[in-house]
Amino acid sequence: MPEISSKGQLMPPSPIRKLVPYAEEAKKRGTHVIHLNIGQPDIKTPKLALDAIRNHNIEVLAYSRTEGSDAYREKLASYYAKHDIEVTAEDIIVTTGGSEALAFTMGTILDEGDEIIIPEPFYANYNGFATANGVKVVPIVSSIDNNFALPPISEFEKTITSKTKAILICNPGNPTGYLYNQEEINQLVHLVKKYDLFLIADEVYREFTYDNKQHHSILSQKGIENNAIIVDSVSKRYSMCGARIGCIVSKNQRVIQTAMKFAQARLSPPTLAQIAGEAALDTPQSYFDEVIAEYVSRRNVLVTELQKIENIKIAKPSGAFYCVVELPVQNSDEFAQWLLEHYSLNGETVMVAPAAGFYATVGLGANQIRIAYVLKKEQLVRAVAILKEGLAKYLSI
Known part of the structure; x- marks a missing residue:
């Protein structure tokens, strides 16, 4: 066999x-x-997203642009601006779910044998994407005793080698529900600047923060414009898991241009789901x-x-x-x-x-x-x- x-x-x-x-x-x-x-x-799911699919007048369900439609990416940039994330449509690639965004990101910045540091426990598919790319996950243990807060930065520094290329966080976290505070984000910002690493943040749960706590996006931080990459998705935000629409967001144009080559290999993200995603952005607060x-x-x-x-x-x-x-x-x-x-x-x-x-x-x-x-x-x-x-x-x- x-x-x-x-x-x-x-x-x-x-x-x-x-x-x-x-x-x-x-x-x-x-x-x-x-x-x-x-x-x-x-x-x-917001009615306006479903209505956008029901009421479309498309006669040919054609490919979209590889990076996603101009209209959707422009609207996404406006959405991010409301969250103190200043990006343009050119900083965004629409993907088939957050999963593809993660796969493209790893393929873009990591070679086989490279290492990525991730606080654990973490979203299980990070292991899968790393394995698919021949990348070694270097875990940093967080503890249930403090609700899985960011481990001490000294623990990160102990693991950094010549093979270390990136740190990946999920904020708020899956599976932990932990929300990193500004001081914890500041520590990560300082670390990636010090060692010239990428900082990837899976921010798909951005809207869902509790107890008057605020979400701090890595793309709102100064000085790491070339280090920061956001992975995002409509799945949880609008209860649209089946739409399979996500995106990569980065101000680093080399990252975007390289990720585009991976995106071209899969042709385009789903057209109808982008229509729903674009409409969902009008969802009221x-x-x-x-x-x-x-x-x-x-x-x-x-x-x-x-x-x-x-x-x-x-x-x-x-x-x-x-x-x-x-x-x-x-x-x-x-x-x-x-x-x-x-x-x-x-x-x-x-x-x-x-x-x-x-x-x-x-x-x-x-x-x-x-x-x-x-x-x-x-x-x-x-x-x-x-x-x-x-x-x-x-x-x-």
Whole structure:
């Protein structure tokens, strides 16, 4: 039999999706599965975005520009200006989701064998994109004990070598929900200037910040115009995960020009989805005010209910819509699978994301899970009750 590539064999499975077969089997048995594992909001997509698709008068669904339509990129630049990010349409490449933006960014700035520093836990697909590009992830451990705040800069400096080319952060964080403050961003700015590194920020959850805390974009910082690259997406902002529209934003024109060559190889981003994305930019602030209030309420309900479970640790998120929980188990992968295969309460069980897959350091996160609080509060209350009873039974086995 022909051999699969080493790179393919090294590609990590998704910790978010790898338990799907067990969930499907549970459903076939008649068990209702409450999905806490995936960040698919139940918030309605803005009507004006959907109407833009319904009401278009396109007769030929043609390729768009490789970098995305002029109209959409101009409108994106205006959106960023409202967030104190001064860029032009020429600083933006529209991509097929934030995933492609990350893949293009890594391909643009990293050669095989190069190193990228990432605070862990981090969005699991960063591992996948790095593996696909032959890049080594150098993790810096953050702790649940301080809600996964930025690790000391001294820890970053210890890992910097001649192979280090970039630092990647997610702000607010997935899976942690942590929001970096201005001082933490300042420290990273100083570090990348000192060592002449790229600083990549995945800012797809920019709108979702809580407790009167402010998001600080790396492209709002002075002095790192040639270092800073933003990865962005409409998926979470407008509850448009299926649109698959994202972008790369950078004032470094060599980065943009090089990323364009990767973009040309895939021809163009989806035309209809760009139409929806362009329309979504007219979404009023009232939409976000309501969504943020809803997520804060859900977060508070989730944390309150989780606190009723003994011997667990909870990282209280201040952004995005994820929460990492440390359980009194040795292996959360086994526990999560057990919940789907062997447990139900009143005909229901829960599906969570084991957190080990959000770490690059082997062994870390083995007793943690990520919960996405993208469900209505009543479902969250029920889900935590199932988790509590299920955990008690699991520990008694």
